[in-house]
Amino acid sequence: xxxxxxxxxKSRIFTDDIPKGLCITPITDIDRQISxxxxxxxxxxxxxxxxxxxxxxxxxxxxxxxxRIREFQERVYIPYGRKFILHPNEFVxxxxxxxxxxxxxxxxxVVGRSSWGRxxxxxxxxxxVHPCFTGILTFEFSxxxxxxxxxxxxTRIAQIAIYSIENGTVRDCKEMLSKSRYNLNTSPEFSKIHxxxxxxxxxxxFEKQKHNx
Amino acid sequence: MGITSRDLVADKAFKFRNLIEELRSRxxxxxxxxxxxxxxxxxxxxxxxxxxxxxxxxxxxxKRINLLLSYYHLALDxxxxxxxxxxxxxxxxxxxxxxxxxxxxxxxxxxPNPMYNYSYFPITRFINGVNKSQGYPEVKDKxxxxxxxxxxxxxxxxxxxxxxxHEIGHHLNECFSVAKDIEPKVLELIDKDLLKKYVGKxxxxxxxxxxxxxxxxxxLDKFILREQMESFEMEQFAIIIRKWLDEIISDxxxxxxxxxxxxxxxxxxxxxxQNAEKYSETHPPIFIRLKNLMPLFDELGFSKDxxxxxxxxxxxxxxxxxxxxxxxxxxxxxxxxxxxxxxRGIVGLFEPARSLVKARIDFPKGICNxxxxxxxxxxFRNLVTGNEILNKNCTSRPxxxxxxxxxxxxxxxxxxxxxxxxxxxxEKSEVRNILDRLALKSLELQEFHxxxxxxx
Numbered sequence: 127x128x129x130x131x132x133x134x135x136k137s138r139i140f141t142d143d144i145p146k147g148l149c150i151t152p153i154t155d156i157d158r159q160i161s162x163x164x165x166x167x168x169x170x171x172x173x174x175x176x177x178x179x180x181x182x183x184x185x186x187x188x189x190x191x192x193x194r195i196r197e198f199q200e201r202v203y204i205p206y207g208r209k210f211i212l213h214p215n216e217f218v219x220x221x222x223x224x225x226x227x228x229x230x231x232x233x234x235x236v237v238g239r240s241s242w243g244r245x246x247x248x249x250x251x252x253x254x255v256h257p258c259f260t261g262i263l264t265f266e267f268s269x270x271x272x273x274x275x276x277x278x279x280x281t282r283i284a285q286i287a288i289y290s291i292e293n294g295t296v297r298d299c300k301e302m303l304s305k306s307r308y309n310l311n312t313s314p315e316f317s318k319i320h321x322x323x324x325x326x327x328x329x330x331x332f333e334k335q336k337h338n339x
Numbered sequence: 340m341g342i343t344s345r346d347l348v349a350d351k352a353f354k355f356r357n358l359i360e361e362l363r364s365r366x367x368x369x370x371x372x373x374x375x376x377x378x379x380x381x382x383x384x385x386x387x388x389x390x391x392x393x394x395x396x397x398x399x400x401x402k403r404i405n406l407l408l409s410y411y412h413l414a415l416d417x418x419x420x421x422x423x424x425x426x427x428x429x430x431x432x433x434x435x436x437x438x439x440x441x442x443x444x445x446x447x448x449x450x451p452n453p454m455y456n457y458s459y460f461p462i463t464r465f466i467n468g469v470n471k472s473q474g475y476p477e478v479k480d481k482x483x484x485x486x487x488x489x490x491x492x493x494x495x496x497x498x499x500x501x502x503x504x505h506e507i508g509h510h511l512n513e514c515f516s517v518a519k520d521i522e523p524k525v526l527e528l529i530d531k532d533l534l535k536k537y538v539g540k541x542x543x544x545x546x547x548x549x550x551x552x553x554x555x556x557x558x559l560d561k562f563i564l565r566e567q568m569e570s571f572e573m574e575q576f577a578i579i580i581r582k583w584l585d586e587i588i589s590d591x592x593x594x595x596x597x598x599x600x601x602x603x604x605x606x607x608x609x610x611x612x613q614n615a616e617k618y619s620e621t622h623p624p625i626f627i628r629l630k631n632l633m634p635l636f637d638e639l640g641f642s643k644d645x646x647x648x649x650x651x652x653x654x655x656x657x658x659x660x661x662x663x664x665x666x667x668x669x670x671x672x673x674x675x676x677x678x679x680x681x682x683r684g685i686v687g688l689f690e691p692a693r694s695l696v697k698a699r700i701d702f703p704k705g706i707c708n709x710x711x712x713x714x715x716x717x718x719f720r721n722l723v724t725g726n727e728i729l730n731k732n733c734t735s736r737p738x739x740x741x742x743x744x745x746x747x748x749x750x751x752x753x754x755x756x757x758x759x760x761x762x763x764x765x766e767k768s769e770v771r772n773i774l775d776r777l778a779l780k781s782l783e784l785q786e787f788h789x790x791x792x793x794x795x
Contacts, residue, residue, distance in 0.1 A: 140729050144721040152727050152788040153735040171783070201424045203368060206787065223787065225724045225780055260722055262780075280787060303722065304764035310722060310773050312780035 127233075127289040129163040135288055136160065138232070145299070148288070149227035161285075167236070169283040170221035170262060172313035173202045173210055187329045191320045199316055209276040212247070212269045221314040222263040223280060230257045230299055234286040236265075242283060246271025249284050256306075257291065258299035264314040344401045349390050351408050356383045358415065366423040369431070371448050374484060375418050375462065381478050382411055382466060389475075403473050410469045414462055417486045421450045425494050429783040433740040434507060437596060440703055443514055444482040447507070451491030455612065457502045459509040460486040485510055497775040497782075498751055501604035501744055504597040508589030515699040517588050518581070521691050525577045525584070528687035533680045534576070538568050540673045576677075580684040583623040584692065587631050587685060591696045594632055598706040599641045599651075600744045602632055603752065606658060615661045623685055629662035631689050644709040650753035707745045711738045715746030719777060720754050722761065726781040727788060737788035738781075747778035 130138070136156065138148035150165055159166050181198045188194060199219075204210045212218060228234065233256055238249030248268040255263065265284065269275050277283070303309050307318045319325065359379050367373060386404060393400045426449045434447055452458065463484045467477040487506045493499050512518055542565065593601040609625045618624040636642060636655070645651045666678035715725030715738050725746050727735045738746075750758070751774055758770050765773075 136733055140731065140733050144717060144723060149723050151724055152737070152784045152791075153729065154788055154791040156733050156735075202366075203423055203428060205369065205428070206790070223784070225784065227721070227723050280791075300761060300763065304762050310776075312724075312776045 127291055130232075130288045130290055132160055132162045134290075135163075135165065138229070144227075146229050148229060148232055150224050151226075152224070164285040164287050166239070166282040167263065167284045167286060168223040169265075169277060169279050169281055170223040170313070171204055171206065171279040172221050173204065174199045174219040174314050174316065175202050176200075176217060186319045186322070186325050187332060189329070192318075195316050195320070201313070204279055206280050207278075209278050212267060212275045212277055214246075214269050214272055214274065217266070217268050219314040220265045220267055220277070220283075221311075222265070222284070225262055225312065226255070227260045228255060228257055231291050232288060233257050233291060234259075234288050236263060236284055236286050238284050239282060245275055246273075247275055247277075255286060256302070258302035259306075260299075260303060260309050261311040262313065264308065264311070343395050344398065345390065345393060345395050348401055348405050348408065351405065352383065352386050352390055355408060355411060355415070356387070359383055362415075362418055365421075367421055368423055368426045368428045368449075371446050371484075372418055372421050372450075374446050375448050375486070378463065378466070378478060378484055379411070379415055379418075385475070385478070386411075407469060407473055407475065411466070414460075414465060417450060417460060417462060417488070418448070420453065420491065421448070425451050425491065427489075427494065427497060427500055427779060429779045429786070430497065430500055430503070432786045433782065434503065436740075437507060437703075441511065441514075441701065443510075445510060445514070446482055446484045447510070448484060448486045450486055450488045451494055452488035453491055455490045455492065456488070457490070457506055457608070458488050459506040460488070461510070461513065462486050464513075495772065495775055495779075497779040498600070498744070498747055499604050499608050501597050501600040501748070502593075502608050504593035504601045505586075505589045505605060507596065508592035509585065511592050511700055512585060512588045517592075517692065517695050517699055518585050521584060521588075521688060521695060522581055524688060524691060525580050525684065526573065528684045529573055529576050529580070530680055530683050533676055533683070534569055534573055536671065537673065537676045537680060538565060538572055540671070540676060541572075542568070544673065576680055576684065579620050579681060580688070582621045583627075583681070583685045584688050586622055586628065587689065588692050588696060590628055590632055591635065591693055592700065594635050594639065595696070595700070595702045595706060597741055598639070598745055599636065599645065600707075600741070600748045602629075602636060602658070603654070603748045615664060616666075618681075623681075626661050626664040627682060627685060629658050630686065631692075633659055633662045635693065639706065641707075644707075645749070648749055648753040651749060654752050706741060708739060708742045709745075711742050712746045712749065714738065715743055715781070716749050716754070719747055719750040719774065720757060722758070722773070722777065724777050724781040724784055726784040735788075737785045740782050740785055743781045743785060744778060747774060747781070750774060 135148065139150060139153065139160075141147040150159075153159060176198060177200055178198060181194060184194065184198065185191065202210070210218075210220075233254065236250045236253040236255060238247065242249065246269055248270055249265050251266045263284075267277070307321055308315055359376060362379075363373070363376050386408065389404055393404070431447075431449065438445060438447070448462075461483065463478065470477055487503060489500060489503070590601075590605070593605070597604075606625065606629065609628075613625070615625045618627075633655075642655060645655070666675065666682040668675050668679070711728060714728045718725035725738065725743055727737050729735045751771065755771065755774075758774065759767055762770050762773070
């Protein structure tokens, strides 16, 4: 894997060939948004907050876990110009303002901006952006500070390091788009862990055990 | 002592006030619904003062307040279903811009409607009308508030929401007094010969109904004067035609605001729930609405702009076929004659309505930029938001919101099979839903881009 230079990133963005190009939109100030090897990503307007009062545990093997996750999480909209207050030890999901589409030969790693990190904000716990990824990024935010942190939609919150996959086989993105559970989202998405095949198997085992008892 | 009528009304007013307080504590998509709550707050204060001042034995005064409260409750219901996450907020800046360009300060509040319908409710005018009828002062506010509702089950259907243009059309129709100035023509356009025939048929049907007065059998038509009947029926037809005129004017305004996207949205929405000839006393049938819209579609150049999209041309041809339907028939049944009177009346108003809409309202130039639309269409076809154009010199500019919506419609009609093929493992309804989401996100990004890089 090779990290792309600023000019390489630009040339992948400013191309007419959408399927082969790197799409990151909107581009409002190219020189501020793109640095050597990285692209800054801004915070979107949609969040998912957690309300655990009715939930005992989140057990991904539970039969109706999808429904329970939705009971546990709530969507919130914060317009531009307003702030979202993240309290100490609070955990929320946010989304990138930017909509992205990665070509089959490029992948990215998301990291929080250190300026936010120094305030105690932890961003993103699953940083890989796979080739063919299409949609907005979902961020996982935690406030490790002792003071509440104000988050403003539209501000630069994270960056993606852009890598090209050398000698990578150009795969067909069709399958990735259709099967990947977090593709084509335009706002942060609830967890879909219940779709994990190994969890389904574990659930079946539990049920079998129960039946035998 | 006991509980008096005044006490009961005071209880009702107290509950009204409590409901307002509860509504005030909710999270809304913006401050606009809170303006509406403020309006109700003023009304509640007004009512409380009246109740304090009224004597216990003033039965008429108490009944009047009770009636007012019933109307206010009806209006308050408009805000009941507005919650943070069930309004397509990304579309709203577009409507604010439209009103701003026309120098209108009305606040439009959007609310999901449990009924499958789009509608427009000028709430400040309604409350002031009710107050006036009961001899109460008008509620003064910094600007008018109108509520636009949409079917809650379609809250994520960005493309169908192009029908909002029609509801905004109702508002512009009121603000620029379009219908009001055409209404005098309504009576002229009622076909007098057909009306005579209609009344004749009506009386004929009555003559079959016999009554016995004393020992004599008489037919009911003897008691009815033909002239009185004609004038009464003429007014009944005029009432319907005036209501239809409002709809036709709102459609006309909507096509100037949203272009083809409006025509696609309204037709798809209406045809999904009714056939082309069905009408009500408030809304003309779809074929009559298309009869008005299709010539405008051509006049504004949309047919030419869209000619390279085969699927769109087919769709437009289908609309034209519908628009050629008519109620004109040789059948002389009473319902056929009624339909003919209504059709002739409203069709005769198309031209005056169009001329007045054009003369009164200074629409923004260039409804949809079909050159920019190519870029947005191409983006949507690749499952990317269609909100900006990238230039070779590494700069970019946003595509305007109406063009984005029209482009998404082009993809929905012309390239949807291509999207199905691109996402073979996803249900077709979900693919259409993805396009709706992309269109909405495009509007958000377009708005953000425009704010960050103001137009030179």
